[in-house]
Each structure stands twice: as C-alpha cells, then as structure tokens.
Amino acid sequence: MTPAALQLDDRGRLRHLLTTEGLPAALLTEILDTAAQFVPVAGAPVKKVPLLRGRTVLNLFFEASTRTRTTFELAAKRLSADVLNIDAQTSSTSKGETLFDMQRTLEAMQVDMFVIRHGSSGAAHFFARHAAPGVSILNAGDGRHAHPTQALLDMYTLRLHRPDFSGLRVAIVGDLLHSRVARSDIHALRTLGCRDIRVIAPRTLMPAGIEELGVTPFTDMDRGLDGVDVVMLLRLQRERMRGTLLASPGEFHRAYGLTEERLRALGPDALIMHPGPINRGVELSGDIAYAPQSLILQQVEHGIAIRMAVMAMIIGRGETE
Ligand code: CP
Numbered sequence: 001m002t003p004a005a006l007q008l009d010d011r012g013r014l015r016h017l018l019t020t021e022g023l024p025a026a027l028l029t030e031i032l033d034t035a036a037q038f039v040p041v042a043g044a045p046v047k048k049v050p051l052l053r054g055r056t057v058l059n060l061f062f063e064a065s066t067r068t069r070t071t072f073e074l075a076a077k078r079l080s081a082d083v084l085n086i087d088a089q090t091s092s093t094s095k096g097e098t099l100f101d102m103q104r105t106l107e108a109m110q111v112d113m114f115v116i117r118h119g120s121s122g123a124a125h126f127f128a129r130h131a132a133p134g135v136s137i138l139n140a141g142d143g144r145h146a147h148p149t150q151a152l153l154d155m156y157t158l159r160l161h162r163p164d165f166s167g168l169r170v171a172i173v174g175d176l177l178h179s180r181v182a183r184s185d186i187h188a189l190r191t192l193g194c195r196d197i198r199v200i201a202p203r204t205l206m207p208a209g210i211e212e213l214g215v216t217p218f219t220d221m222d223r224g225l226d227g228v229d230v231v232m233l234l235r236l237q238r239e240r241m242r243g244t245l246l247a248s249p250g251e252f253h254r255a256y257g258l259t260e261e262r263l264r265a266l267g268p269d270a271l272i273m274h275p276g277p278i279n280r281g282v283e284l285s286g287d288i289a290y291a292p293q294s295l296i297l298q299q300v301e302h303g304i305a306i307r308m309a310v311m312a313m314i315i316g317r318g319e320t321e
C-alpha cells in the first residue's frame with residue numbers, strides 16, 4: 001500500500017501522517033483550521049489542554065533536529081500527553097536491534113503514537129505498515145522523501161499572509177535534490193490551489209523529472225525569481241551529498257543566495273520562508289532571516305499548533321467529537 005493510501009482510515013480520516021502527497025484539499029484545510037484553534041494555547045496562562053490526557057507519544061529521532069523534535073514534544077505536552085524521547089544514538093539499535101523489533105518492543109509499552117525521523121526514505125512508511133491496531137505514526141522527516149508537518153506549518157504561515165493561493169507565484173530555491181521539505185511543500189501548494197511553482201537550483205541539485213510534480217524548473221536564479229510573491233529557501237544538505245555537486249558554498253551563494261540586492265528587486269511585499277536550520281552567507285545573506293518580509297520565526301512558532309492539530313485529529317478524536 002502506498003504511503004498516501006495507508007495514512008487514511010476507511011472513513012477518509014487521518015490514521016497516520018506520512019506525506020502530503022494525495023491528501024485531499026479538505027483534509028489539509030481541516031488541519032490548518034484545527035491548528036488555528038490551538039494557536040491561543042501558547043498565550044494562555046496555563047499552556048495546556050486535556051485532549052491527550054492518558055495518551056503516550058514517543059519521539060524517535062535517528063537524525064539531528066532542533067525545531068521538529070522540540071515542537072513535537074511541546075505540542076504533545078500542551079495536549080497533556082505523556083511524552084518519551086528516545087535518542088536513537090544510544091538506543092539498542094546501536095547494538096544491532098532491527099527497526100521492526102524496536103517497534104514491537106516500544107508498542108509493548110502501550111505507546112499510542114510514534115513520531116519518527118529517519119535518514120532513510122520510507123522509514124515512517126515501514127513503521128506505519130507494521131503498526132499495531134490503534135498505534136499511529138507521524139513522519140517527522142524521512143530521507144529525501146517527505147516532511148509533512150513542515151509543509152503544513154508552511155501552508156499555515158503562508159495562508160495567514162496570502163489567504164488565496166490561486167494566483168500566488170512561489171519560488172522554491174536551493175538543494176531540491178535532497179529536500180523532503182520541497183517535495184512536501186509542492187504537493188501541499190498544488191492541492192491548495194497554487195498553480196505557479198518554480199523550482200530554482202543548479203543542474204547538479206535539480207532532480208531529474210521534477211517538472212512531473214507540476215513545477216517549472218529554472219537554473220537561473222534571477223529569471224526564476226522574476227515576479228514571485230514568495231521565496232522558499234532550502235538548506236544545502238551537505239551531509240547527504242556524495243561527490244562534488246557544488247564548486248563551493250560561496251559560489252552557490254553568488255548564483256543562488258538571497259542577497260540584499262535580490263531582496264530589493266523582489267520588492268517590499270515579497271515573503272521569505274526557510275524551514276531552517278539556515279546557513280547564513282549560503283542560502284541567504286546577513287540578517288535577511290530577520291528582515292520584515294521574513295516569516296522564518298513564524299514558521300517555527302506555528303509548528304507547535306500544527307503538530308497539536310495533527311495529534312489531536314488522530315488520537316484525540318474521541319474527545320473532540
Ligand atoms: N525544519 C526542520 O526540520 O528543522 P530541524 O531539522 O531543526 O527539525
């Protein structure tokens with residue numbers, strides 16, 4: 001079964017969240033609308049609601065993370081779940097235990113939801129295929145494949161500033177080859193009605209056949225940026241690069257970095273996004289991350305509400321209905 005089919009139950013409701021690919025627009029919109037209801041929790045005197053009281057959420061991260069791991073943990077705690085964090089480096093997988101056996105072991109502890117980040121594309125799908133009844137899997141990023149909650153928080157942030165996606169011109173810039181964020185954003189943007197999505201990268205970082213996702217590829221940054229409303233920058237994922245894909249980070253910055261000059265050419269209304277972590281002086285210059293047009297910190301903040309929404313819709317359902 002494909003990840004897209006596996007993640008919905010027989011009533012079309014979320015059972016797992018593995019990818020934005022194939023999720024209907026109505027479901028994406030329901031997640032964004034549910035997140036909007038959770039945003040005020042962050043400003044309440046007691047930052048907690050009881051939706052997941054008595055439930056257990058387990059964060060299982062096999063790759064480094066600052067934003068995703070902490071906002072998943074905060075989201076689960078603000079929903080009153082019990083939260084376990086497993087550092088995969090010191091887990092028994094380092095002694096040879098397989099993922100399958102690890103999953104069975106943790107399920108025996110009556111965990112309700114696994115949040116998993118893994119370097120291999122398909123790892124979350126593997127967990128979902130083998131999940132015990134009643135156990136749900138949330139993909140926190142698998143290899144180059146998908147990072148669905150990142151895309152959802154990106155859509156939430158963008159929708160606050162540009163509610164109608166139909167006339168929006170969006171450029172996604174940088175390391176498309178290794179980016180699970182780009183793939184998840186493209187699927188979500190298209191499903192929500194965006195028709196002008198450009199992807200900008202050097203040939204070495206442009207996946208073959210990417211236009212099949214409904215995007216227009218550019219290798220010239222300035223041509224690709226012409227007239228866009230939103231620039232989504234991507235991190236250069238040097239940890240995934242094999243061989244020489246780039247002359248140097250400095251050369252990449254000259255050809256594909258968002259500089260002050262390019263920011264001026266975009267105009268004051270253009271919006272800047274980046275999933276983080278940012279590489280200053282590579283994807284963007286100086287303090288552009290904190291320029292008035294930058295939504296980067298809003299993206300981080302909205303990650304909590306989006307993750308609360310997804311968890312509440314999957315395992316808090318009984319209490320919300
Ligand atoms: N955007 C993102 O996934 O960041 P982290 O790697 O810090 O979680």
